[in-house]
Amino acid sequence: MKAKKIKGQLSMCQSQLTDMLLRTTDLTFTHPGQKAIRFDNIELSEGESLLILGKSGSGKTTLLNLLSGLSAPDTGEVVINGQDISNLSGQKLDQFRGQNIGIVFQKPHLLAPLSVLENLRMANFFSKKKNEKLKQILIDLGLSEKINSSTLTLSEGEAQRVSIARALANEPKLILADEPTSSLDDENAEKVIQMLKEQSKKIGAALIIVTHDQRVKNHIPKFIEVKSS
């Protein structure tokens, strides 16, 4: 019922919004000693999901790095929530990334010395955001029993879910996931995709998943393909 209500609100929001949440134009990037990669333009609005497909080595992750500002493009621009991120530099970019972009990596890479909840708090600390709902996120992701556990006690699937929770901790506008299901079994992969979709809808964020995983394609219709030309 709750989900329905939120869906309703979202569609209302969408109709009111004229601005896109994410827009890229004419992005190109050159790895040292390789040919330039040209990326298709992307336009995404709140609550939308997008798959980035492509063979390995085609530059999918490169695109993800450009979108998150982890590397800078040769040409073109990335505008997130009205902010051209190539105009930001150093600390401001780090801050912007922390506040507006949640990233889920191929492997969970949680901070081992910290507990599950502390990993999430860390995200809040560095982006200078406060979020009272951290525990709720963990509960939503089925981790209620693990809130104060050490990250070392988690299974692979649980760890990946914690890393999703971490990406959600700052209520970002954009969620980027890099092959989030590649090391998971069918059941866990299914769960992770569902959760990513649900949670990003819940906080009104756009979701981009980089993958070559067939299991993901069934869930998200919209996709672009990256080809190294």
Added chain:
Amino acid sequence: MNLIKLSWKYLIFRPFSTGLNVILLALGLAIITVLLLMQDQLEKKMNEDAAGIDLVVGAKGSPLQLILSSVYHIDFPTGNIDLEEARNLGRNRLVKNTIPLALGDNYQGFRIVGTNLDYLELYQVDFESGKPWSKAFEVVLGSEVASRLALKEGDEFLGSHGISEGSHDHEANYFHVSGVLKSKGNVVDRLILTSIESVWLTHEESEDSEKVDQSISSEITLHGLPESDEPKELTTLLVQYRNPMAAIQLPRFVNSRTNMQAASPSFEMSRLFELFGVGISMLKGLAFVLIGISGLGIFIALYNSLKDRKYDLAILRAIGASRIQLVLLIFMEGFILTFLGALIGILIGHSFLALIISQNQTGVMVSLQPWIFLKAELWVVAYALVVGVLASVIPALTAYQTSIAKQLTKA
């Protein structure tokens, strides 16, 4: 969560490496702390104890021994001097005042010092209870003596011959405690003071027990040198100069024209500290080696952990941390590590000194205060922190230069 907490979590995540480094650093700093405390307090104490004594005149022998035995009461006296000869010296125009000392007895290891009331004035003693001696065999106890032996005003005890414990007792005469002094933290604390005559009489009795009745009624001298018809002896004479000229002329005069020797406390003590110096600098060297090794240890620990943590650092950047924050994180770890080391080191240093003091019953160490904190110890902390910062520079730079995109795509 904040940076300090995060650094702390990373530190306790590797308890053995962290512990080892902290202990190494703490040991080095503990040695330095002990040296600082000993140097400061011993020197201060030595100077305090010798204040007002320009020259010590005693029997010929080692001048250092003379000073140690009659100013600090830690060594054996060189022998005795003739009373008349001492009296002649007292009349010298270069001498302002002399205080006679007669050593030779002890009670339970604490020395019984025969002297006059000028000695009490020299150290400006205050009485905890009672008053100075006014009759033969009345004694005044230093605070340390009173508390260790649980003696108080009105108590009696038998002295024993010799200045260290374990010799035979003088059986004939009891000493009566006429007063107990307040603690001043100087040499007087561990002395039993009485009149010269009391010391003489104890020894006469052991030689000739028939004289007992007569001697108890004998007069005692409260100031100046005692008079005697028979040839008598003193152990040493503490001399105050009348003018600076005396410092040049008097020692030479005593050493060449009399059967006695003169030694200057300040000169002998600086000579002693010079001898100590070699040992102290070796200990200091050892301490610096330990600190150097711990610095290296901290560097290696941080550097190695950084290799495993490059991914963590990249993640931190991805969730909004700036480069500067990562640098701070690494520095904070070095900082916390060395700060802990410094605190523990200082604590070990003081505890070690306290242990030494509690093991010593009557020596000079007894009057040291293990729990006095010096300003110089702040320098110990500062020094440790410098080590921590230096050890963190390279790891922190590595953290600064970590490229997140590269790290994260390496997988």
